[in-house]
Amino acid sequence: MDIIILGIDIHGIELAARIATVDGYQLLGFIAHDLGNADTNNTKTFGGYPVLGGATALKHYPNAMHLPLHVWKLEHELGKQKWASFIDPLAVVAPGTQIGAGCIVFPHCFIGANARLDDGVLMLAGAVVNHDCHVGERAILTTNVSLAGGVKIGPGAYIGQAATVRQNLQVGANSLVGMGSVVVKDVPDRATVMGNPARVKGQP
16 A cells, blocks of 8 residues: 655654654555645655645545644645554554544553544654544644543643543543543533643643
8 A cells, every 4th residue: 555644753763763663554655744745756855755745735645545734734735534543553452442533542541442543643652542542633642641431631632741530521623632631521622631630731
């Protein structure tokens, strides 16, 4: 399968390295989110791979599937029809899970039974999503995050490194949970929480 990574970000270099370990995947290069309508870009590379151009350069690769990084913001203009998901071979995915389009799951992650990832979820290395969790669209779970069973993460939420969320709680849309936080009560939409126990630090 030919793959193009959408967006330029350090996690793209890491993703490219993992794709290279999987038989049957061929990374063609990156599409830069900041090159606008550039059709080609013959001089720039990123992580040793070519930057193919801006969004319109995708028309030159009609058979390639796309992996969107979290910096990619053009899904509404270009659609998700060619979004693939990448589940690292060193991740564990239990039976009964649902994984949407454009999800990226790094090594040593765990996704439990009946969990659901909506489109564009990013799970960095070692993140744990236990049984019956629901992670909303474009949410980011960073390294060693742990969601106990039945947790709901809203769209666009960012869960910082090594944060823990107690079972059956809700973390609101576009909220931020600080690194190492222990969440023991629901988090409102667009709130910032941090600490042990996590407390709201900011909300518009």
